[in-house]
Amino acid sequence: MAEEYKIKGLTKCNLKNGEKVEVEIDGIDGGKVLLVKVGDKTHAMGPKCTHYGAPLKNGILTPDGRLTCPWHGACFNVTSGDVEDAPALDPLAKFEIVEKSGAVFIKGDQNQIKAGRRSPNIQCSAQGQEKVVIVGGGSGSIGAIQALREQGNTFPVTLISREPYLPIDRTKLSKALLADASKLQWRSQEWFDSASVQTVQDEVSGVDFSKKTVSTKSGKSYPYTKLILATGGNPRALPLPGFKDLSNIFLLRTIPDVQAILSAIGEEKGKNIVVVGSSFIGMEVSNALSSNHNVSIIGMESTPLERVMGAEVGKIFQSTLSKSGVKFYMSASVDSAKPSPSSPSKVGSVNLKDGTSLPADLVILGVGVSPATEFLKSNPAVSLEKDGSLRTDESFRVPNLPDVYAIGDIATYPYHGPGGSGTPTRIEHWNVAQNAGRSVARSITSPSVKPKSFIPVFWSALGSQLRYCGNTPNGWDDLVLQGKPDEGKFAAFYAKGDTVVAVASMQMDPVMTQSAELMRRGNMPGLSELRGGLDVLTVGVPAEVKI
Numbered sequence: 098m099a100e101e102y103k104i105k106g107l108t109k110c111n112l113k114n115g116e117k118v119e120v121e122i123d124g125i126d127g128g129k130v131l132l133v134k135v136g137d138k139t140h141a142m143g144p145k146c147t148h149y150g151a152p153l154k155n156g157i158l159t160p161d162g163r164l165t166c167p168w169h170g171a172c173f174n175v176t177s178g179d180v181e182d183a184p185a186l187d188p189l190a191k192f193e194i195v196e197k198s199g200a201v202f203i204k205g206d207q208n209q210i211k212a213g214r215r216s217p218n219i220q221c222s223a224q225g226q227e228k229v230v231i232v233g234g235g236s237g238s239i240g241a242i243q244a245l246r247e248q249g250n251t252f253p254v255t256l257i258s259r260e261p262y263l264p265i266d267r268t269k270l271s272k273a274l275l276a277d278a279s280k281l282q283w284r285s286q287e288w289f290d291s292a293s294v295q296t297v298q299d300e301v302s303g304v305d306f307s308k309k310t311v312s313t314k315s316g317k318s319y320p321y322t323k324l325i326l327a328t329g330g331n332p333r334a335l336p337l338p339g340f341k342d343l344s345n346i347f348l349l350r351t352i353p354d355v356q357a358i359l360s361a362i363g364e365e366k367g368k369n370i371v372v373v374g375s376s377f378i379g380m381e382v383s384n385a386l387s388s389n390h391n392v393s394i395i396g397m398e399s400t401p402l403e404r405v406m407g408a409e410v411g412k413i414f415q416s417t418l419s420k421s422g423v424k425f426y427m428s429a430s431v432d433s434a435k436p437s438p439s440s441p442s443k444v445g446s447v448n449l450k451d452g453t454s455l456p457a458d459l460v461i462l463g464v465g466v467s468p469a470t471e472f473l474k475s476n477p478a479v480s481l482e483k484d485g486s487l488r489t490d491e492s493f494r495v496p497n498l499p500d501v502y503a504i505g506d507i508a509t510y511p512y513h514g515p516g517g518s519g520t521p522t523r524i525e526h527w528n529v530a531q532n533a534g535r536s537v538a539r540s541i542t543s544p545s546v547k548p549k550s551f552i553p554v555f556w557s558a559l560g561s562q563l564r565y566c567g568n569t570p571n572g573w574d575d576l577v578l579q580g581k582p583d584e585g586k587f588a589a590f591y592a593k594g595d596t597v598v599a600v601a602s603m604q605m606d607p608v609m610t611q612s613a614e615l616m617r618r619g620n621m622p623g624l625s626e627l628r629g630g631l632d633v634l635t636v637g638v639p640a641e642v643k644i
Contacts, residue, residue, distance in 0.1 A: 101195060101202040102128070102210065110139050110194060110201050117164075119144050119154040122203065128210050130192060130203055133175050135162045140175045141194050141203045143213025147171070147180075147187035157610045160640035165614060167607035168564065170528055170554030178215070179247070182551055183240060183531030186283060187214040219246035223253040223293035229541065230311050230319050232301050233327035233469075234258025235267060236527045237504040239283050240534030241325055246292050250542045253293065255319055257311065259300035260351060263289065267350075268527055271381040271463075272558040276355040301328070306478040306498050323500045323541050326487065327534065330466030330506035330525060335373065339434030343444040345459040346434060349378060350466070361459045367391060371447045371457040373431055375401035377557050379463025380414060384558055387421040393455050394418075395426045395447070405569075406601060407576055410589050413603070417560030417585050426453065434460065466525065468507040482509050486523050492540045492548045493533050502537045505530035512570050513644045514552055515616050516598035520570040526555040550644045552613040561585050564609035567599030567616060577627045580605055588633070592624035600633075608633055619643030 103123040112118060112134035122128035131144040131153050144153055146166040155167040163181060165172045171185035178189035190213055192203040209215060229245065229252050231238050238256060245254065258264075265281035275281055289296050299313040304324070311319045332348040340346055345361050348354055362368055366389045372379045375396030383392045398404060400411030401418075415425055430450040434457075437445030447455045468485040478498065482488055487495055487503040489510045495501045505525075510533075512522035532551045539546055557563040573591040580587040586604040590597050590612075600612040611634055615621040618639045622631055 099204050099206055101204050102207075104130075104132075104201045104203060107201045108199050110196055112139055115158055115160070117154050117156075117158055119152065122210060125207055125210055128207075130210065130213075132194075133158060133164060135160070135175055139194060141192040142173075142175065142178055143189040145213050146185060147189065147214045148185040153189075155607055157607055157614050157638065159614060159618075159638050163614070165607075165610045167610050168562070169556050170552075170566070170610065170613060180217075183236070183528045183535065186217070186239070186243060188217055189213065190215045217243055217247050219243060219288070219292040221246060221251045221293050224251050225253070227252040227322045228320055229254045229323045229325065230321035231256045231325040231327060232258075232311065233329055233505070234260050234262075234264045235327060235329045235505060235530060236264070237327035237530035237534035238325070239264040240531035241327070241504070241538045242289075242292065242294055242534075244535040244538035245542065248538060248542045250538065251293070252323070252541075253295070255295045255297060255321075256289070257297045257299055257301055257313065257319065259298070261298055262352060263296065265352065268556075270352070270355050271349055271378045272385060274355050274359060274382065274385050276352055276359055278352055281352065301472050303472055304476065306476075306501065309500070321500075324502065325534070325537055326470075326495075326501065326503045326507060327505045327530065328469040328472075328507055329530075331469045331471075332378075332462065332466050333464050335431065335462060335464060337431060337433055339436070339444070340460075340462075343434050343436055343442065345443045345457075347459065347461050349382060349461060349463065358459070358461065362386075362390070368458040369393075369456045371395065371455050371460045372463055373447070373460060374463035374465070375425075375427070376463045376465060377402065379461070380418065381558050382461055382463065383423050384418055384421065384560055387418065387423045391424075392422070393424045393426060395429050395431060395449065395455075397428070397430060399428050401425070401427070406589070407573075407591070409576065409578065409582075410587075410601065413582055413585055413587065414559045414563075421560060426455070429453070466506060468523075470507050482521075482523075484509075484523065488521060493537050494540070502540070504533035504537060508533065512568055513550070514567055514598070515621060516571055516573075516593045516596050517568065518571070522568060522570040524553050524568060526553050528554045550617060550642060552616050552644075554609070554613060559603075561603045563601060563603055564606070565599065565601045566609050566613035567591070567597075569593075569598050571598075573598055575624055577624055579627070579630075579632075590624060590627050590633075595623040595625055597621050597624055597627070611636070611638070614638050617642055617644055 105121040151168040162175045172182035178191040192205040195202040262278040486509045509523040511519040577590045589601040591599040602608045
């Protein structure tokens with residue numbers, strides 16, 4: 098039941114437009130709310146991002162009432178508390194403000210004030226002749242399902258996933274090696290049931306686009322009127338001697354993969370772990386294991402992540418992980434995996450082409466992923482891109498396939514962020530998949546509505562937390578570093594000509610979030626201004642969206 102609770106130390110609600118203040122609530126242990134003023138109106142809401150709990154007082158507030166998390170790009174509407182951008186799923190709790198007797202109060206339920214969030218309104222009884230089938234159980238799927246129900250869509254929905262659990266926070270597999278599905282699942286089975294979503298654990302074997310049916314390996318068939326393909330990626334293996342035959346060589350994509358890795362490591366510390374690939378997955382899993390084990394990373398580039406981040410920034414990551422004991426073998430090529438002398442069925446070492454032999458109790462491969470579209474390769478109705486992905490339009494519709502959408506790792510879509518100019522781009526980011534799912538839900542529910550723009554965001558755990566926004570489909574040719582790179586505290590601005598196309602930061606929040614909003618609104622400073630010392634946090638955020 099809603100009651101009035103006094104805000105500590107506040108006699109009048111006199112915030113300025115654009116101001117954010119976190120305040121304590123009298124009578125509720127640990128109770129806090131965030132006060133925000135936009136358009137001459139003050140709003141009271143939960144103070145923390147509902148994704149991972151970042152303090153929203155440090156986020157970015159725009160003149161049109163978007164409040165963006167300083168960590169991972171989640172965005173909320175300050176008027177309603179609703180989620181506008183991934184990766185948050187729960188909306189913020191909102192509270193009425195009351196001024197009386199020389200004090201300021203909020204009106205709300207004590208439990209919700211403590212939680213700072215509310216459950217989305219997804220409960221419904223499915224009805225109608227339309228049938229939405231979603232293939233794949235990842236970030237894009239949960240984004241689409243929740244957005245469909247939030248927008249009042251009551252079409253029957255079937256979710257088909259080959260993984261033996263409900264949609265999970267996959268980012269925690271490589272960053273923290275979590276293996277408990279109950280701690281990773283975004284929503285319970287009861288949640289899906291209340292949303293009238295049928296969940297099916299099966300693998301899709303084909304699609305008849307003319308008859309609008311999806312077939313699975315168990316022999317079942319599911320009719321659809323709207324089809325969302327969100328099958329994600331398959332981790333690549335190494336076609337080199339020993340890697341197919343020896344045990345204790347692992348890929349990393351699913352909970353069973355993590356369980357197998359942890360089982361091979363066991364309780365004993367000091368294991369020799371070789372990670373092949375200086376990719377984000379390889380770097381993250383190395384960071385997670387380095388405190389208790391001897392970790393070696395093999396990379397083909399001169400520095401980790403050089404292709405994406407450049408050598409100068411890659412050296413920062415290498416230095417950070419080296420301080421944790423990780424050893425790097427860069428500009429290196431793998432020759433083979435050799436068996437253990439004491440257990441010939443298991444890997445014992447990884448040999449490099451220069452003759453170096455690295456002892457290995459286990460090997461983890463982080464050499465990229467390919468779109469999981471095997472079930473479409475022989476389908477005459479589909480023309481896959483060279484990388485195996487599906488080309489889509491801005492609404493993630495697949496051309497020439499009525500009522501079919503593709504999102505996430507399998508989608509190549511026109512990128513209109515800075516430097517993009519509509520270039521077909523495939524982006525393997527958690528946020529992109531979920532935002533694409535939300536966009537598709539909007540297209541299905543309101544077909545005439547224009548797709549909502551978003552700037553790609555991702556994050557990584559590389560000793561410190563890396564934030565990144567934008568994309569470089571047409572490359573970048575210059576870089577400005579601000580901050581203290583030698584201390585791992587920096588903001589990196591990547592540019593094509595003078596146009597900043599991507600921004601990466603460590604320990605400089607909310608630079609990335611501010612940059613993403615400026616990119617979205619066409620007000621990102623040029624590289625020359627940043628090279629001259631301009632602080633991006635001092636640049637005003639316009640109300641109008643330009644992409």
